[in-house]
Amino acid sequence: MDETKGRIVIAGSVNIDISLAVSRLPGPGETLLADAISVSGGGKSGNQAVACGRLGGDIALVARVGDDDYGRLLMANMAEAGVNTDYLTVDPVAPTGQAYIGVAASGENNIIVVQGANGQLLPETVKAALPLIQGASYVSTQLEIPLATVHTLSELCAAHKVRFVLNPSPVAALPDELLSSVSILVLNEHELAVLAGPGDEAAQLARLLGRGVGQVVLTKGGDGVVLADKNRTAHYDAFKVDVVDTTGAGDTFTGALLVALSENRDMAEAIAFAQRAAAIQVTRRGAQDAVPWRAEVDSVTWPVNEQR
Ligand code: RIB
Numbered sequence: 001m002d003e004t005k006g007r008i009v010i011a012g013s014v015n016i017d018i019s020l021a022v023s024r025l026p027g028p029g030e031t032l033l034a035d036a037i038s039v040s041g042g043g044k045s046g047n048q049a050v051a052c053g054r055l056g057g058d059i060a061l062v063a064r065v066g067d068d069d070y071g072r073l074l075m076a077n078m079a080e081a082g083v084n085t086d087y088l089t090v091d092p093v094a095p096t097g098q099a100y101i102g103v104a105a106s107g108e109n110n111i112i113v114v115q116g117a118n119g120q121l122l123p124e125t126v127k128a129a130l131p132l133i134q135g136a137s138y139v140s141t142q143l144e145i146p147l148a149t150v151h152t153l154s155e156l157c158a159a160h161k162v163r164f165v166l167n168p169s170p171v172a173a174l175p176d177e178l179l180s181s182v183s184i185l186v187l188n189e190h191e192l193a194v195l196a197g198p199g200d201e202a203a204q205l206a207r208l209l210g211r212g213v214g215q216v217v218l219t220k221g222g223d224g225v226v227l228a229d230k231n232r233t234a235h236y237d238a239f240k241v242d243v244v245d246t247t248g249a250g251d252t253f254t255g256a257l258l259v260a261l262s263e264n265r266d267m268a269e270a271i272a273f274a275q276r277a278a279a280i281q282v283t284r285r286g287a288q289d290a291v292p293w294r295a296e297v298d299s300v301t302w303p304v305n306e307q308r
Contacts, residue, residue, distance in 0.1 A: 119145070
């Protein structure tokens with residue numbers, strides 16, 4: 001093991017994604033015919049973990065699957081990516097989480113998640129993973145698991161001085177007590193609007209920082225990334241690529257960001273690395289299936305983004 005590389009712990013949801021390729025996303029009450037259906041590994045934390053593994057991170061996943069073929073497929077994906085699965089447990093009753101995803105020809109998607117075994121990732125389940133969390137550099141989660149478990153993770157991180165990273169998706173109102181424990185909040189514009197309320201982007205970012213978040217990383221798809229902390233607001237342009245499917249792009253971005261930070265790269269470098277990984281991801285179909293390997297990201301010859 002590379003002793004200079006910090007350990008990353010991802011705790012949260014793993015799903016099987018049932019993706020339907022459609023010409024456009026349906027409106028309320030509308031029936032559409034799909035052009036194709038595919039089944040692959042997903043879940044926001046599962047995707048982040050695969051990204052960390054394929055990109056060379058020291059990564060462990062704390063999650064829960066059902067005792068079914070979907071759960072076994074997800075375990076195989078983790079093994080292929082080199083993810084430590086000592087705390088990927090099997091629920092004897094609840095099925096593996098599932099996500100039903102419409103993917104439009106534009107690459108946009110909408111997602112409905114059936115929580116399944118992710119709903120059984122309870123506070124005591126993550127407390128049992130304390131040996132992993134102690135001494136980790138980063139613990140990352142999202143909101144597809146019980147909120148009580150998210151609170152427990154934040155408390156464990158505070159008690160053991162581990163940086164706590166949150167992707168607030170699916171977005172929900174969060175108390176200041178939780179937000180103030182977040183070192184890095186990675187979110188999109190929709191999530192920013194819900195968490196920070198009305199106003200322009202600068203006011204919204206300032207409001208989140210005012211509530212105690214350490215750094216905000218706002219992902220804006222084709223409009224790039226904004227980093228805000230108490231010292232600066234910086235914008236990083238997006239790479240121009242042909243978008244096929246945006247599923248899991250934010251998760252790959254977060255996983256890649258964590259890998260670069262765990263290698264002690266600075267935030268601007270980490271964002272550039274994460275943008276490269278996510279840009280490759282969106283040119284392919286699926287979530288975990290589309291995550292690039294380290295050699296692919298390192299061989300990208302696109303120019304480094306200019307900071308505005
Ligand atoms: O972020 C994309 C993921 O959201 C999908 O893989 C799906 O499983 C849902 O968790």
